[in-house]
Amino acid sequence: MKQYYKIGEISEIYGIGKDSLMYYEELGIIKPDRGENGYRLYNIKDVWKLNLIKELRNFDISMKRIKEYLEDRSIETTKQILQEEMKLTNEKIQELTANKNNIIKRLKSIDVVVSDLELNKIQVVHINLRKALKLNASISNEGEADCIIKRLQKQYGDKIYILGNGNIGVVYDEDKFDKIGDLKYNAAFSLVDDDESEYNMILDEGNYVTTAYKGAFDEDKKHIQYMMRYIKQNKYKIVGNIIKICKINIHETSVKEEHITEIQIPVRKIDDFKEQLN
Structure with missing residues (x-):
């Protein structure tokens, strides 16, 4: 297994733009080494962090919160960040349900007027x-x-x-x-x-x-x-x-x-x- 990956390889593997990778670096979330020619070299530690970042971003968790989590990972903090996302998801479900009911109400209003x-x-x-x-x-x-x-x-x-x-x-x-x-x-x-x-x-x-x-x-x-x-x-x-x-x-x-x-x-x-x- 390779010990290091260049930025182009990481970008292709994870479908993450080079700008995003450099942004993660600015935030201090990942810290790639530098090769003799100055190229960024991502090690195995960076790889598993990127695995987590990509998955947590799919949950729409902020980069600030992801950084906090990566710096303090345990079973308890893992459960905590998932529970936080569960709460946000439930709030979104409630919002979407309210929007759906509102749309149903509007459609019914039009149908009643036109037909009745x-x-x-x-x-x-x-x-x-x-x-x-x-x-x-x-x-x-x-x-x-x-x-x-x-x-x-x-x-x-x-x-x-x-x-x-x-x-x-x-x-x-x-x-x-x-x-x-x-x-x-x-x-x-x-x-x-x-x-x-x-x-x-x-x-x-x-x-x-x-x-x-x-x-x-x-x-x-x-x-x-x-x-x-x-x-x-x-x-x-x-x-x-x-x-x-x-x-x-x-x-x-x-x-x-x-x-x-x-x-x-x-x-x-x-x-x-x-x-x-x-």
Whole structure:
């Protein structure tokens, strides 16, 4: 068996670049001898260290930690470094599992909207209390709404995601309800899970006149006109903010005909409203 190996031989045997070998040398992990011509000569001790380095690097253990281990090896420290890696691996598994569940949630959200949401039908639906994260801002068009959503996401981090989130929407300025042609938005929001402790907006439980439609984001005004007519004909009174939720939008598809938007208007029967006042 050879007693010494040149840097080129070691690099080929272990698939380790010469730069990496010299970096290990700078760290003091390996200390090759020098031949008469100045070539680095790696001995058997360097070889077994490289065996360990390559294996531990596959575990993604830092070079600093590897150096510490190589300088103090025993059964106990070997078990310790493997236990450390086990802990990190479990943490990665948890992170990957959370990512997987989040992706499943997004896919399910898209499938539910595409397959289950009834389009172009005005109806009254009872909706439970909902929590949301909201950012107030004057918004006049879809581009501005998207910018506000980005600001909202920046403010709240991973609590708000974009792709496959059918719970992002805008709030209409209630001062303009009687002038549908002038309707603008005064806030953007994202609904959050029921058990979420951080929120700054509540959508009350109750009956909502709703409709969903396919097409451009800004086709809402004609649909709201139909909804207002429905509300008047069926003797309802608006009792809260009108909201628009982007179920499928530019983030999921560039085909405008595939965009799906839902408008929700909280209402009560006029007789019920009068009775409550009395």
